[in-house]
Amino acid sequence: MTGITVVLITYKNIDNYRTQIGILKSLGYSNIKILITSLAYPMVAAFIGTILVFLPASGFQIIIVHTFANYFNLDFGKFIFDGLGFLYCLILTFGFLSVIAWVISGLTVIQAPIKLIKMNQ
Numbered sequence: 001m002t003g004i005t006v007v008l009i010t011y012k013n014i015d016n017y018r019t020q021i022g023i024l025k026s027l028g029y030s031n032i033k034i035l036i037t038s039l040a041y042p043m044v045a046a047f048i049g050t051i052l053v054f055l056p057a058s059g060f061q062i063i064i065v066h067t068f069a070n071y072f073n074l075d076f077g078k079f080i081f082d083g084l085g086f087l088y089c090l091i092l093t094f095g096f097l098s099v100i101a102w103v104i105s106g107l108t109v110i111q112a113p114i115k116l117i118k119m120n121q
Contacts, residue, residue, distance in 0.1 A: 010042040010101045014108045022116030031109045046097035054089045
């Protein structure tokens with residue numbers, strides 16, 4: 001769900017600023033500088049999405065552990081916040097969503113400035 005949100009936000013953001021991106025390119029700004037400024041909203045959405053992925057997963061951990069505790073004679077102990085798991089979730093999910101946003105933005109920014117300016121008219 002977060003991936004779709006990042007795709008939509010990125011596409012809408014790039015589409016709204018297509019003419020501005022064309023003008024910035026014609027003024028000599030590099031593609032990287034343009035990408036960084038246009039990816040602020042998608043990166044925030046990706047970070048929030050990463051947090052929203054980890055929290056339900058932690059909640060499901062409790063349910064799954066209690067379900068298996070009914071069938072097996074294992075001492076699972078109490079709920080523990082797994083910092084390493086959160087780090088993996090952050091890196092993988094945020095990385096995946098960031099790659100999606102960079103690809104969509106990159107495909108637009110590499111176009112010729114005149115084409116970007118002309119598309120909105």
